[in-house]
Amino acid sequence: MSSFIIKSIGNALNASSYISSKYASNKALKLFATPRKGxxxxxxxxxxxxxxxxxxxxxxxxxxxxxxxxxxxxxxxxxxxxxxxxxxxxxxxxLKTQDYxxxxxxxxxxxxxxxxxxxxxxxxxxxxxxxxxxxxxxxxxxxxxxxxxxxxxxxxxxxxxxxxxxxxxxxxFTGVFSRYKQMMGYNKRISKGLDTIVKERFGQSVDYFSxxxxxxxxxxxxxxxxxxxxxxxxxxxxxxxxxxxxxxxxxxxxxxxxxxxxxxxxxxxxxxxxx
Known part of the structure; x- marks a missing residue:
């Protein structure tokens, strides 16, 4: 995915966060957790x-x-x-040669x-x-x-x-999440929303997962x-x-x-x- 497309998606979600930060944050997390290949x-x-x-x-x-x-x-x-x-x-x-x-x-x-x-x-x-x-x-x-x-x-x-x-x-996980937020150019509404969703879903704050x-x-x-x-x-x-x-x-x-x-x-x- 090109940097232009990445930033475009980030900007679109940032804009939607002013209507519903929860909706935008959920979309951002889904994007983060959906592999494009594999x-x-x-x-x-x-x-x-x-x-x-x-x-x-x-x-x-x-x-x-x-x-x-x-x-x-x-x-x-x-x-x-x-x-x-x-x-x-x-x-x-x-590994096969070693008969593992x-x-x-x-x-x-x-x-x-x-x-x-x-x-x-x-x-x-x-x-x-x-x-x-x-x-x-x-x-x-x-x-x-x-x-x-x-x-x-x-x-x-x-x-x-x-x-x-x-x-x-x-x-x-803090580093992984921070790099994702930075790459996408998310605003503070989405960044805080992402942290909140992690706490709600997994019962611990982002920095716990070290x-x-x-x-x-x-x-x-x-x-x-x-x-x-x-x-x-x-x-x-x-x-x-x-x-x-x-x-x-x-x-x-x-x-x-x-x-x-x-x-x-x-x-x-x-x-x-x-x-």
Whole structure:
């Protein structure tokens, strides 16, 4: 979506906020939570064709899971925003070589899973259902998949999880929300309205949902990977994680961007898993 279109939408909602700030804020939140892409294209379907597909459910929503069986430890892969399980293609072959039992899932409103709306809290419940089913030892999440993984570990007792890998993950929802508001150019009416809706729907203010703070007492060993030039999630978020998550280590990259799909990282991730 071009910056002109983004600003046009923001201006239109700003104008409507003077008639009804609640209506405009609800529209703004719906826009924030509606992915524009994430469905499989033909090339991506080839990645999951070799997997055993199983459908789980959470509150009448189907959760699609993909399994590549192995005799080593079980790894669960959680993709990020506007993506799907095929994003792990660059990592899959190396994990298969190590004979890991690999599970991947599609997030709400992504891939072949159900839903029209997406948020990290709902995603964390999807992840919990998959963890309960497959009892993974390692949880790897990219971007908001990393944030949702943290939420899941914080809100549920998951003794099978020994290690957590978060790739380019946001450290707090406040930052994500602020960047969205700024990108759209929302006025104070909508900005305050968005914060109010979050409090009403989830029972907590926006600043409560700090993934970095949630990791403070995690027993699972953590690996934080983040690129210094990440244009989506600032590198400062990785530093927040590293500061709060005492049982973790940080790998800093430069030039791999937000996607972090560089084969040079794979041995480091596998080494962490095998330690």
């Amino acid at each position: 469905s499989y294209i033909i090339k991506q379907e080839e990645v999951i064709d070799s997997a055993v597909v199983e459908t789980l459910t959470y509150e009448n929503l189907n959760i699609k899971t993909y399994r590549w069986a192995g005799r080593n430890k079980t790894i669960l892969l959680a993709h990020g925003w506007e993506s799907n399980a095929s994003r792990w293609e660059y990592l899959l072959e190396d 039992n690999i599970i991947a899932l599609d997030a709400p409103a992504h891939g072949n899973s159900n839903g029209n709306q997406f948020n990290a809290i709902l995603y964390s419940e999807f992840i919990n259902v998959v963890v309960q089913k497959f009892q993974p030892n390692i949880l790897i999440g990219h971007s908001v998949g990393g944030m949702a993984s943290v939420f899941c570990l914080y809100n549920h007792d998951l003794p099978s999880i020994e290690k957590l890998v978060i790739l380019g993950a946001p450290a707090h 993934a970095a703070n949630f990791t403070k007492d995690f027993k699972a060993k953590g690996l934080i990977v983040h690129d210094k030039k990440d244009k989506i999630i600032p590198y400062e978020d990785a530093l927040l994680f590293a500061n709060r998550y005492k049982n973790s280590k940080l790998i800093t990259t430069e030039g791999f961007g937000h996607g972090l799909k560089d084969k040079s990282l794979t041995p480091k991730i596998i080494n962490f898993i095998n330690q």
